[in-house]
Amino acid sequence: MKKQELSTKNRVLTILLTQPGVYFSGDSLAQSLDLSRESIWKAVRSLKADGHQIASRKKAGYAYLRSQQVDALVLNQWLHLLGSDLVENQQPVVQVFEQIGSTQAYAKDMVAKQPLIRPALLVAREQSGGYGRQGRAFYSPKDRGLYVSLALPIPVNTQLSPSLLTTSAAVALVQGLQTFFPAAPFQLKWVNDLILHGHKIGGVITEGVFDFESQQYSAVILGFAINLMPGAFPNGLESKAGTVLADSEADLDLNVILAQLVVNLLKMADTYQNGDYLPVYRKLSLLIGHAITVKVGTDEKTGVVTGISDQGGLIMVEDNTGQPQTLYAGEVTKVKLLENLNL
Structure with missing residues (x-):
């Protein structure tokens, strides 16, 4: 019945x-x-x-x-409407969880057990163990935001460009959000943080799944989380984290927003290696021209950011040497005058 x-x-x-x-x-x-x-x-x-x-x-x-919440049937419909120009094998298989530890962990385990034939989209209405780069926890309250992992198969003999992929994915997400919130002054903090009004409202993580038999990566998992509507942040996050909307009763459909973001990411995945997204990334960059502190391994470097390289690296002039250098890994822990971004 x-x-x-x-x-x-x-x-x-x-x-x-x-x-x-x-x-x-x-x-x-x-x-x-x-x-x-x-x-x-x-x-x-x-x-x-x-x-x-x-x-x-x-x-x-x-x-x-x-x-009022992500629904697999509604999401699929919007994916087909907004992604009507995608070829059939680009349309993702959708799975929506009421609650899960982490979509990212689930996606990696899923791909390790069975190779992907087409993209897989895993969405949670709530996460208890969501995480970003450096394993940092991401607060994921129920139906307050988008908590997503998009697993993409990698064709044989295809090389990954991790720094370009992460920066391009960040741009694709901002461009998707701008479709619905055109007046919002989104910015990007290298390499993966989405910033609005001086607060982090989301982030991107890219993780590869390595196949030991073929000795190459078989899939890449693009994870992202975006705070859309207000929720009670845990102690310590109120001054650092933010949301896209100030009104929790706003009339918006999470499904159509998510569908647009995913379609943007699927299209980006085919072209990101040519660097087409970098001009927009540079324009949105919060760091260019600012003095920063960046942690690389156990070392800390301070200096002024002068640009973003053609491979998505952070170009900075280090205080100690006065010489420019390009970083492809690291965590920006302080931006002068923007201490609340120490996330």
Whole structure:
């Protein structure tokens, strides 16, 4: 009985999603699905209880507006709509978790057990063990943001460019966010932090999965987390972390935003090695022209950032030597005048 009820409401939702905002009469839905009007009404009521916002209008019917949480069916529909120019093997297989330790850890384990044939998109409504670079924890409260890992297969004999991939992915994410929040002054802190109004609102992590038999990387896992709506940050994070929106009741659909970000990343993955994203990365860079401290291994270097190299490295003039050098690994721990970015 439960399976039948779930199937019914998903069938109704699938039709409503073909034209978001457009009304479908109860009669037309009933005829299309060979159901009674009462069954349609019950399905819509159940969908609303699940967090889907569906408008009901007398004599007009029902129209899908938005969903208050990530939903696999809704996300898939938006991926096909926004990614209609992607080839079939670029369309990802989607899996949504109510709660998980870490999508990134799950993705790495999944790929290690079975090679990827096409991209896999793993999304959590909530994470208990989300992490970023250097293993740093990322607070992931339920339905307050996007917590995602995109696993991409790597064709045989394809070389990775980790610094270019991470910087390009950061640009692709910002460009996706700008589609919905065009007035927000997003910035990027090398190499992977998304900054808004002087606070970290998200980050990117790229991890490769190595195949010992072929002696090359078989997949890369692009993980990202973005704080969209306010939530109660743990002690110590309030002054450092931020959110894209100040209003937790804002009318937005996490699914359409996520779909746009993923489509941007899938397109980026095909072209990032040519460096096309670097001009935008440089424009968005928070660090160029600033004095910083960067930790490389156990050493700390201080100096002024002068640019981003053509391979995504950080170019800085070190105080001790007065000579320019390019860093491809490290963690910026302090930006003069922006101490709250010590994350």
